[in-house]
Amino acid sequence: MSDTPRVPTRAPLRLLSILAFLAIWAGAAALADSPDVPGPLAVMRFVVAEAAGGALFYHLGVTLARVAAAFLIAMAIGTAIGVLMGQHHTLNRALDPWIILLINIPALVVIVLCYIWIGLTETAAITAVALNKIPNVVVTLREGARALDPKLMEMASVFRFSRTRLLRHVVLPQLLPFIAAAGRSGLALIWKIVLVVELLGRSNGVGFQIHLYFQLFDVAAILGYALAFVCVMLFIEFVLVQPLELHLNRWRPGAVSRPA
Amino acid sequence: MATEVLQGIDFTLAPETFTCLIGPSGCGKTTTLRIILGLDRDFAGTVEQASPPPRMAAVFQEPRLLPWRTVEQNVRLALPPHDRPSSGAPDLDALFAVLGLQDLRARFPAELSLGLARRVALARAFAVMPDILLLDEPFVSLDEHTADRLRALLIALWQERRTTVLMVTHNVREAARLADRLLLMNGRPARLVGDVAVPMARAVRGGETLNRFLATLTREHPETVLA
Numbered sequence: 274m275s276d277t278p279r280v281p282t283r284a285p286l287r288l289l290s291i292l293a294f295l296a297i298w299a300g301a302a303a304l305a306d307s308p309d310v311p312g313p314l315a316v317m318r319f320v321v322a323e324a325a326g327g328a329l330f331y332h333l334g335v336t337l338a339r340v341a342a343a344f345l346i347a348m349a350i351g352t353a354i355g356v357l358m359g360q361h362h363t364l365n366r367a368l369d370p371w372i373i374l375l376i377n378i379p380a381l382v383v384i385v386l387c388y389i390w391i392g393l394t395e396t397a398a399i400t401a402v403a404l405n406k407i408p409n410v411v412v413t414l415r416e417g418a419r420a421l422d423p424k425l426m427e428m429a430s431v432f433r434f435s436r437t438r439l440l441r442h443v444v445l446p447q448l449l450p451f452i453a454a455a456g457r458s459g460l461a462l463i464w465k466i467v468l469v470v471e472l473l474g475r476s477n478g479v480g481f482q483i484h485l486y487f488q489l490f491d492v493a494a495i496l497g498y499a500l501a502f503v504c505v506m507l508f509i510e511f512v513l514v515q516p517l518e519l520h521l522n523r524w525r526p527g528a529v530s531r532p533a
Numbered sequence: 534m535a536t537e538v539l540q541g542i543d544f545t546l547a548p549e550t551f552t553c554l555i556g557p558s559g560c561g562k563t564t565t566l567r568i569i570l571g572l573d574r575d576f577a578g579t580v581e582q583a584s585p586p587p588r589m590a591a592v593f594q595e596p597r598l599l600p601w602r603t604v605e606q607n608v609r610l611a612l613p614p615h616d617r618p619s620s621g622a623p624d625l626d627a628l629f630a631v632l633g634l635q636d637l638r639a640r641f642p643a644e645l646s647l648g649l650a651r652r653v654a655l656a657r658a659f660a661v662m663p664d665i666l667l668l669d670e671p672f673v674s675l676d677e678h679t680a681d682r683l684r685a686l687l688i689a690l691w692q693e694r695r696t697t698v699l700m701v702t703h704n705v706r707e708a709a710r711l712a713d714r715l716l717l718m719n720g721r722p723a724r725l726v727g728d729v730a731v732p733m734a735r736a737v738r739g740g741e742t743l744n745r746f747l748a749t750l751t752r753e754h755p756e757t758v759l760a
Binding site for chain 1: 613
């Protein structure tokens with residue numbers, strides 16, 4: 274009995290769509306006939322050359338490391354604050370204005386201020402990215418904490434669940450959809466801000482490379498790095514995130530059916 | 534402005550007896566249970582417990598199972614940590630068998646009917662071997678046949694693993710069939726208006742014997758029984 278029933282019918286359509294995209298791109302490049310509009314082949318040539326030289330993997334790696342660091346920090350701090358604010362009214366009233374302020378300050382301003390006050394360092398870079406993401410995580414997890422089922426908390430209280438047991442078996446599973454939501458939108462936001470941070474104040478990474486090739490008007494290089502990076506993020510989504518999500522949701526009614 | 538819901542509720546439960554707290558819907562029976570369980574703390578008065586505090590278990594109106602854990606895990610998570618190694622496992626097998634859950638241990642609550650979910654809640658409550666077992670209308674919203682089977686299981690489990698039981702119900706017939714003693718609650722604010730022993734052996738509580746008992750009860754406490 275197959276346990277991934279829907280993938281076979283989705284793949285051909287996706288493939289077709291990607292091929293169509295490539296065809297339209299190649300057509301547009303041919304029509305424009307300008308060095309500023311390279312076709313897919315030119316971009317591929319750049320990517321292969323850059324990969325062979327090692328530069329592609331180096332810069333991708335550096336950027337991913339920054340993304341990972343900022344992501345983990347933002348999720349950890351944001352979750353902790355968000356859950357606390359969701360459970361304690363006074364804390365919520367106290368911190369809420371700060372959260373609203375942080376959410377509305379433009380990312381660029383936060384980045385620039387971090388570089389000025391902390392220095393043009395890696396710490397400043399990661400801090401700027403994390404600061405941009407933390408308020409979103411806080412707000413999402415605050416909702417999650419507010420949505421905790423009081424009936425299950427009562428059951429746990431009657432059966433004298435220890436603090437660890439309560440957090441691990443009662444609270445965390447309820448927070449997981451909110452953590453997932455914060456994580457998903459967080460990842461998408463973070464890698465975009467990391468590129469800006471690299472462009473403004475670092476000397477390596479995909480953002481730095483894009484800035485470099487911008488100054489050289491090398492559009493094939495810019496597109497090459499952009500596509501390479503998007504591929505990596507898609508890889509993370511389909512090979513890491515989705516299987517994890519399937520596993521964590523297997524208890525839900527209507528989830529993918531298991532063999533009898 | 535606080536409303537007085539319960540007034541002068543004072544009763545003692547003899548160990549290993551089965552008591553039912555009955556009364557009209559909304560009179561305060563569930564509140565009484567919640568106070569004993571420590572879930573409602575906003576009251577004046579005392580709940581005196583032996584020292585060390587007795588181990589309590591509850592079966593609520595809803596099964597209140599953790600949806601993301603299997604049947605087996607739901608029952609095991611209720612057990613105190615140090616209990617698990619030796620004394621835990623064999624008893625659980627027997628318990629699951631009595632309740633007909635032995636083939637469902639790896640299922641998730643969403644896969645169970647309400648009757649089965651209620652059985653898991655019963656298994657969980659008995660698994661901890663409580664000193665006091667509190668039940669809040671545990672068989673409500675089940676069809677009569679399923680409810681009857683569960684009542685029989687409850688009595689079977691209780692007779693095998695003696696514990697003090699306090700069950701809240703508004704179904705007087707059910708109370709008379711299950712309990713040794715009936716506490717009647719009524720009024721606004723609610724008071725204990727009656728304390729009736731059920732002397733007949735459970736085996737003979739059917740048909741005429743039960744009807745006569747219920748008729749006497751109704752005569753003596755019409756406002757509570759007929760509400």
